[in-house]
Amino acid sequence: MVGLAIAGVASVGMSPRAIAQTSPAACPQPVLSRLTRHRVASGETLATIAQRYSLLPATIMGLNTSTQGGTVSPGQELLIPPFNGIRVAVTPGQTWEQVAQAYNSRADVLFEVNGCVGSVPSAIFVPGVNWFPGVRTTATATPADRQSPLQGYPLPRRSQVIVNYGWQPDPAQGKLVFNTGVALASPASTPVLAVGPGTVAFAGSDSIYGNLVVINHSQGLQTRYANLDTLAVRAGQTVRQGDRLGPIAPQGGDDESFVFFEVRLNSAMGWVAQDPQDFVPAMVLR
Helix, strand or coil, X not given: CXXXXXXXXXXXXXXXXXXXEECCCCCCCCXXXXXXXXXXXXXXXXXXXXXXXXXXXXXXXXXXXXXXXXXXXXCCEEEECCCCEEEEEECCCCCHHHHHHHCCCCHHHHHHHCCCCCCCCCEEEEECCCCCCCCCCEECCCCCCCCCCCCCCCCCCCCCEEECCEEEEECCCCEEEEECCEEEECCXXXXXXXXXXXXXEEEEEECCCEEEEXXXXXXXXXXXEEEECCCCCCCCCEECCCCEEEEECCCCCCCCCEEEEEEEEEECCEEEEECHHHCCHHHCCC
């Protein structure tokens, strides 16, 4: 199974936030507020300016329309970003996940380089995308043209979400953290169910996830079900929507029992975490 690295032993008494969180570095100022102004000196070319700032010439061309013919003039003032990428105009209502999908990027990366704000600004910087004539510099919503194969729900009945997907404030750490999935509260021993048909890619224990089942689905989708007590399936097994994967593990002390559920999409960067509500209709809050 490409893109999944899981090993270790099951942990006991884990918290849903411990499973959910990644630990980002301190959030920098938005890239578009950190542009350097460079005045072209006599003898400078687009290539030498780009080399001076360790950038591609295309990056400078993308931010400065007057240079898109490939030349610069002495005295001309240019905007220089701290690293390669393009400036993108965003239509109102877009989410970080939608913009990331449009540019084959990651929502958490775009969130960080654009100032860690919940609502997507009208203009953002997308790193790692090279400007060229005709490149799309406006992010617009594109409705899915195929029905998601994930039409089920991971539990027998709708449950309370105790950890949400995405960037959330964590009072215990005093900072924003990125949650790769959702934690659904439910009593221990509640059966966990496959949300769609697919093939079990992994069924075993992990030091972070506990007992974990990973299922690969059509359309490049993958679902993960963590914090199980025991495993009712094995790697390589074909499952249908609603098949039982194992019961929820009990929690120690007064902690609430839960299943941790992720949806991931296969990409050039591996299996990238997605908002379950975008692919599992039953997860949408009503």
